[in-house]
Amino acid sequence: xxxxxxxxxxxxxxxxxxxxxxxxxxxxxxxxxxxxxxxxxxxxxxxxxxxxxxxxxxxxxxxxxxxxxxxxxxxxxxxxxxxxxxxxxxxxxxxxxxxxxxxxxxxxxxxxxxxxxxxxxxxxxxxxxxxxxxxxxxxxxxxxxxxxxxxxxxxxxxxxxxxxxxxxxxxxxxxxxxxxxxxxxxxxxxxxxxxxxxxxxxxxxxxxxxxxxxxxxxxxxxxxxxxxxxxxxxxxxxxxxxxxx
Amino acid sequence: xxxxxxxxxxxxxxxxxxxxxxxxxxxxxxxxxxxxxxxxxxxxxxxxxxxxxxxxxxxxxxxxxxxxxxxxxxxxxxxxxxxxxxxxxxxxxxxxxxxxxxxxxxxxxxxxxxxxxxxxxxxxxxxxxxxxxxxxxxxxxxxxxxxxxxxxxxxxxx
Numbered sequence: 545x546x547x548x549x550x551x552x553x554x555x556x557x558x559x560x561x562x563x564x565x566x567x568x569x570x571x572x573x574x575x576x577x578x579x580x581x582x583x584x585x586x587x588x589x590x591x592x593x594x595x596x597x598x599x600x601x602x603x604x605x606x607x608x609x610x611x612x613x614x615x616x617x618x619x620x621x622x623x624x625x626x627x628x629x630x631x632x633x634x635x636x637x638x639x640x641x642x643x644x645x646x647x648x649x650x651x652x653x654x655x656x657x658x659x660x661x662x663x664x665x666x667x668x669x670x671x672x673x674x675x676x677x678x679x680x681x682x683x684x685x686x687x688x689x690x691x692x693x694x695x696x697x698x699x700x701x702x703x704x705x706x707x708x709x710x711x712x713x714x715x716x717x718x719x720x721x722x723x724x725x726x727x728x729x730x731x732x733x734x735x736x737x738x739x740x741x742x743x744x745x746x747x748x749x750x751x752x753x754x755x756x757x758x759x760x761x762x763x764x765x766x767x768x769x770x771x772x773x774x775x776x777x778x779x780x781x782x783x784x785x786x787x788x789x
Numbered sequence: 790x791x792x793x794x795x796x797x798x799x800x801x802x803x804x805x806x807x808x809x810x811x812x813x814x815x816x817x818x819x820x821x822x823x824x825x826x827x828x829x830x831x832x833x834x835x836x837x838x839x840x841x842x843x844x845x846x847x848x849x850x851x852x853x854x855x856x857x858x859x860x861x862x863x864x865x866x867x868x869x870x871x872x873x874x875x876x877x878x879x880x881x882x883x884x885x886x887x888x889x890x891x892x893x894x895x896x897x898x899x900x901x902x903x904x905x906x907x908x909x910x911x912x913x914x915x916x917x918x919x920x921x922x923x924x925x926x927x928x929x930x931x932x933x934x935x936x937x938x939x940x941x942x943x944x945x946x947x
Contacts, residue, residue, distance in 0.1 A: 590922030594926075602920070662886060664914055664916075669827065672827065709803070731918050742922060745920050745921075
C-alpha cells in the first residue's frame with residue numbers, strides 16, 4: 545500500500561528540483577526575448593500601410609492570444625491526466641496554469657479593445673471572435689472559482705478539471721470563428737500556407753512570442769513551486785495537530 | 790493488475806465525453822451559422838430581403854470609386870460589395886480612420902424605403918489580415934490590376 549504513495553510524493557520532489565533550476569532561466573530568457581521583440585516592434589519595425597503606428601500593439605496582442613489558447617489546452621490536458629491517472633502533479637498544473645492563462649487572455653482582450661478603437665472605430669463588438677475569446681477568459685475564471693468552491697479540495701479540483709475539459713470545445717470555435725461566421729475581426733494572418741505579415745514585422749512578432757511562451761512557463765513553474773510548498777505546510781500542520789491533539 | 794480497471798474506465802469515460810463534446814460543438818457551430826454572423830453581405834440580402842425600417846448590419850468591401858460626398862458635405866455615399874452583389878449606402882456621422890475604398894466596412898442601419906439606399910447609423914471599418922510597410926504597399930499598388938488602392942481615402946473625415 546505504501547508504494548503508490550511514495551511514488552506520488554517522489555515526483556513532485558523531483559519536479560521541484562527541476563523547477564528550481566529552470567525557473568530563473570525561463571524568466572531571464574523570457575524577459576530578454578520580450579524586450580528584444582517588443583523593442584524591435586516599437587522602434588525598428590515599419591508602420592503598417594493601412595493602420596500606421598497603431599499596428600505595433602500586434603507584438604503584445606497576438607502572442608498573448610496564442611498562449612491564452614495554448615495555456616488552456618495545456619490546462620485541459622493536465623485536468624484529463626489528473627482525472628484519469630490521478631497524478632498529483634497534473635492536478636497542481638491545473639491550479640498553476642489557470643490564473644496565468646487568465647492573465648494572458650485578459651491582456652489579449654484589453655490590448656484588442658485598445659487596438660479596435662482607432663482601427664475599427666469601436667472598443668468592443670459581440671462578433672464571433674471577440675465573444676469566444678471573452679468566453680475563454682470566463683472559463684479560466686470559472687476553473688479558478690471551482691477549485692476553491694468545495695470545502696473538500698479534491699472535489700473542487702475534480703469539478704474544475706471537468707469544466708477545463710468541457711471548455712476545450714471553445715478552442716476550435718475561437719480559431720475558426722473568423723472563418724465560420726462573418727466577423728469584424730479579420731481572418732488569421734499566419735496559416736499553414738504562409739503568412740500575410742511582412743517579414744520585417746513577423747520577426748519581432750516571433751521574438752516576442754518566444755518571450756511570452758518562456759514567461760508563461762516560468763510563471764507556471766513559480767506557481768507550482770508555491771503550491772507544492774503550500775501543500776507541504778498543510779501536511780505538516782495536520783501532522784502537528786494530530787500529534788498534539 | 791487490479792488497479793488499471795477503474796483507470797481504464799475513467800479514460801474511456803473521458804474519451805466519450807471529449808467525442809460527445811466535439812460532436813456537440815460542431816453541431817452548434819453549424820446551427821449557429823446564420824444567427825452568429827455579425828453582419829449580412831449584399832448577396833445575403835437577395836436571399837432574404839429585409840423589410841424597410843428593419844435594422845441590421847451590412848458588411849462587405851467599399852467598392853472602388855464609389856465613395857462620394859453629397860452637396861452639403863455631410864452625407865457620405867458609397868457602395869458595399871461582396872463581389873457578387875452591390876448595396877448603395879448613405880451615412881451621416883463620424884467616419885473611422887480606416888474607412889477606405891477596397892477595404893472592409895460594417896454599417897448598422899436599415900433601408901428607409903424599398904429600393905432606396907441603406908441608411909447607416911453607425912459605421913465600423915474592417916481591415917484585412919495583411920500587414921506590411923507603406924513602401925511595400927505602394928510598390929504592390931503600382932502593379933497593374935492590383936486591387937490595393939490606398940490613395941482612394943476620399944471618404945476620410947469631414
